[in-house]
Structure formats: C-alpha cells, structure tokens
Amino acid sequence: MIYREAGQFKTSYKADMAKFPILQDRIAIWIYLVVAFVFIPLFGSDFFINSMMIPFLIFALAAIGLNVLTGYTGQISLGTGAFMGVGAYACYKLTTIFPDTNIILLVLASGLFSAGIGMIFGLPSLRIKGFYLVVTTLAAQFFLEWVFIRVPWLYNYNDSGAIEVPQREAFGFIVTGPAADPSVRYLVVLSLVVGITWVTSNLLRGHTGRSWMMIRDMDIAAELVGVRPLKAKLSSFAISSYIAGVSGALLVFFWLGAAEVESFDVNHSFLVLFMVIIGGLGSLLGSFLGAAFIWMLPIVIRAIPRVLGLDINASTVEQLNFVILGALIIFFLIVEPHGLARLWAIAKQKLRIWPFPY
C-alpha cells in the first residue's frame, strides 16, 4: 500500500538508471543519512557511538571489501584480517613519516599499500580456484601476521610491539588519539564509509563490476566473451584489499587506539566472512546487515542476563555467545542461504503487494 511504485513514470535515461528508482527508497535513504549524520552524533550516548556504531561501520566496510572479492568475483578469501592489518600498519608508518599531513588522506593512502599486497597474493587465483584459493589466502594471513611481529620497523621498534595511535588533527578537530571526541571520530568514519560505499556501488554497476560478476558466474564463459581474467581478478583483489586496508586503518586509528597483531588474526578474517555470508553474498546492503547482525548479537546476548537479573559469569556468557552464533549461522544457511539481504528483498516484495494477495 505505502510501498508501491505505481504511477512513478521514468521519462529519461537518467531516471531509469538511478540508483534508487523508487521514490520511497530515495526518501528512506535520506532519512537514514540524516539520522546517521545528525541525530546519532547529537543524541547518541558515548557508549552507543563508541562500542556499537563505530565498530559496526568499520566492520561493514571490511565486509564490503570482502564482498567485492567473494560475493561479486567468487574468490573465497580468509586473508581479510591480514589485509586490514597491512592498512593499519601502513597508516601508522605514514603518519610517523608525515606527521603534518591530514590523517584522513593518510588513511585513504594506506589502502593503496594493502591493495598492492593483495594483488601479489591474488596472483595465484589465476591458476587456483575454490578451496585451493582459501589456502593461498591463508598463506597471506599467516605470513603477514609473522611479518607484523618480526619486522620491528613496522611498529617503530616499540618495546611492546604494539602500534599506538598518536594524536592527530584534521580540519581543526582532534580526530585520533585518546583526546578525540567519540562523535568526531564517528563522523569521520561514517563519511568515509558512506563515500567508499557510494564509489563501490558505482564501480559494481559499471564495466569493472560486470566483468567481476561474469568471472564469478562462469570464468571460462567470461573469458570467451572477452573478459580478461587477469585484469578482472587482480582488480577485484586490489579493490577488495584497498577497502579492507582502509577499514583496518580506521579500526586502529578511530576505534581501538592501539593494536597488536592479535587485532588482525585469522579469527577476524572469519568474522568478516561470517558478516558477508549472513548478510548476503553479492549485496552491499547485505554487508551492512551482516555486520550489524554479527556485531550487535554478542552485545545483545551479553545484555540479556543483566536485564533478566540472572547471575551468570562473564565467561559462560562468552561461551553461550559462541554456541548461539554457531547455531544461528547454521540456521540462517538452512533457512536462507542467500542471507539477510534476500530476506529484505522478499519482505519488500511482500510490502509492495500488501494488503492484496496478488
């Protein structure tokens, strides 16, 4: 009834190609943006912004990065954690070398390093497919973890072996370091995430994105109709690692404040892969939904015993967390293997014809 596009006629190619062709969608997206940019920084508590919104956005960005590779190009990767790490360490080195450069530019530049590393480890994908590729990305994961520990130059020869984020200003605000206000950090992260999502969605609609999807659907057929696998696969690895690298830099500089190699271990690779699968392979919306689901779920589970007044110790809750997460992953895969994004699409279809059955 409310969600119906009847009567909305498209009179130009521009309108036909619009990203949100339906008026209601356009209104909704503006509402989301206003809420995200205005209401949350104004009215959200520090806890909400700092432990929920910022990590959610950062992980959503990482999930978009992995989705480009796994969802759109069909190359499974378990190296996301390490590629995030490359971004973080690169950003740390860059800001040590150029302390006066705007940190946001450096975050964007640090993705380039992880894109380069990603392309190197993406080379085997030209010969290797499926599960075999998982092993080569695991090679990237474990090799890079080792590099993060064994090359002290990366963390400026700190005794702790950790990278600690220095205080940096941008546009007159303190944006990183302990003194930075959560809502300032939130706004920086949000702007970058929105910007990168927008660029990615355009990329996916264009020539590059279509060649990725052709490779995903059938690589031999794609090759026959003139998609160059080398170019398509490597560009996918590069873009995916770039996004992962930026999200890694954001993770350390705008959320954690200090990081060791544990922040980029294989468990994080799994976490991001879960977000992509639960959210929906090959869907940008799915990356956000998946990140929200996987990130918020443990927080909700932790809060339940407190709300109910049950006395369960913290480690039990952690374990329950694992059990519930595992069970939910299986449940979702059985009920809807295409993820939350598909559920949303079905709901939209239902809304469209509601209240009539057909």
Place this chain on the structure above:
Amino acid sequence: MDWLYNIVVDPFVQMGAAPDFLLQVLWEGFVTGTLYALIALGYVLIFKASGVFNFAQGIMVVFAALSLVGFYEAGVPAWLALILALGVMGLLAVGTERLVLRHMVNQDEIILFMATIGLSYFLIGAGELIFGGETKSMITTELGLPTGSTVIDVAGGILILQHIDIAAAVIAGILVAALGFFFSKTRIGRALRAVADDHQAALSVGISLNQIWAVVWFAAGIVALATGIMWGARSDVSFALQIVALKALPVLILGGFTSIPGAIIGGLIIGMGEKLFEVYWGGLMGGGVEGWFAYVLALIFLLFRPQGLFGEKIIERV
C-alpha cells in the same frame, strides 16, 4: 655473497656436521607430520563421501579428546571413557546429519563449508561450556599407552625416540590400513565410494545418502578421537589445537583433497619440511617461520600442480 652462503651452503654444512641432530629433527618432523596427516585424513574422509569440506574437523579433535578426559575425570574407568567418547562422536555424527546436512542437500559448496564453520563455532562454545576452558592433560598412562623413551646410537651421536611418538605412528598406520580395507572391501565402504562418485547415481541404485553421511562423519569422529589422544599425549588438550588443525589445509593441497595416501604423504612432507626449515633456515629470518611455512609451500606447489600430488586431474567443462 655472504647471505647467499648462509642460505644455500651453511645449513647443509650444519646438517653434515651433526647427522644425529638432523635425524632428531627429521624424527620430530615425522611425528608432527603424522598428526597433521591424521587431521587431514578426517577432512579427506568427509570430502570424499559428501563433497563437504568439513572445517570443524579440527575442533572435533579437541572435542573428542576433551570428552574422553572429561569422562575420566568424572570417575569413569579409562576403557569405558574411551567407549563413551566414541559414543559422543557417534551422537555428533548423527546429530550433524539430522540437523545440518539433511537440510542442505544441493546447496553450493561454499554454503556447506560455511555451515561447518558454524558447526565449529557451536562446538567451541559447547565444549568450553561443558568441559571448561582450561587446558587439560591427556590420560596417557591410564589408557595403557607407553610413556618412556629409547636412546639409539646413530652416526656418532644419539637419537631419542619417545615411545608415545612411536605408538602414534603405529596407530596412524593401523588406522589408515583399516580405513583402506573398509573403503575397498566392505559393503558400506563401497557405498561410500559410490556416493562420492555421483550422488544421484548412488541414490538411484538404492543407497541411502543420509545413512552414508552419518557413517562417514562417525568414521571422521573416530579418526578425530585417535588424533586427539595422540595430540593430547604430546602436549595438552586445549582449544589452541584448532589453529594447528588449519595446517591440515596445506597438507590436503599437497596430497589432493580425495586421496588417503596423499593425506598421509602430504602430512609427512609438511611436518618434516617445516621442522627442517625452522631449525636450519628459520634463524636467518628471526625464527617463528613454522607458522606460515606450510601455507607458502602449498601456495608455491599449487602454482605448478593445481590438483595436488595424488589428486585427480581437474578437467573443466563448459
């Protein structure tokens, strides 16, 4: 050219100078390799029969070992604990088939793979919830496994062989032989191979997929229990093993996903290669190279032979 000497010549000089130490390193690698091979064997079993890449195999090893120790600590005699632990693995096999696999017939490989990752998360949580998160020591002597060591004089030095390691190698050998017999001679074994070959053809001649899956998961559970006992006897039983279990992936790459002898030989190559590399070359790079050596070796190997040592040649049809 100093560094070139250090890489190309010096390690071999060291090896020649102390052959007994080299043998010791190789033996250590051999034992580690057996364990990798056993974990890889569990993967191969399930992959052969159902095409599912069972990520949870590593955690199944921990789970089996934990339930064995858990039963023993609850006051059950060791032999009964062993049987009960087998029962747990059987229940797990049937449960997985009923609750997970049965509902996912005809899904993409990646979806099934993800489901087993979900399963491994579930098992990690459940295992810690039931048995507690702290490390436990394996009940080696109670199970009647030897614990001493033998010292052999070789090549002007000594070689120390732990009895438990010898036992591990022997048990691994027996397991492989038994599985080989099971696959080639028994009725269920042949049905398993038929299912592996073609699901639909197997169904059409009256083989029950569900039953086969439960059987093969149980077989993988038995292998997991054996691995868990051996691993626990060498170090302790803890959840750290699941990272080690990931090493079975490069082993599989080397051996091919569907070959049992491949899994064994791949395991031994990785185990020994990794120890040799760590001891003789690791020092040049600051140590700790064991963590990635296996994966990088597999990566380089894959570039030249994408189907593994013993895998069937991959033929692509359009």
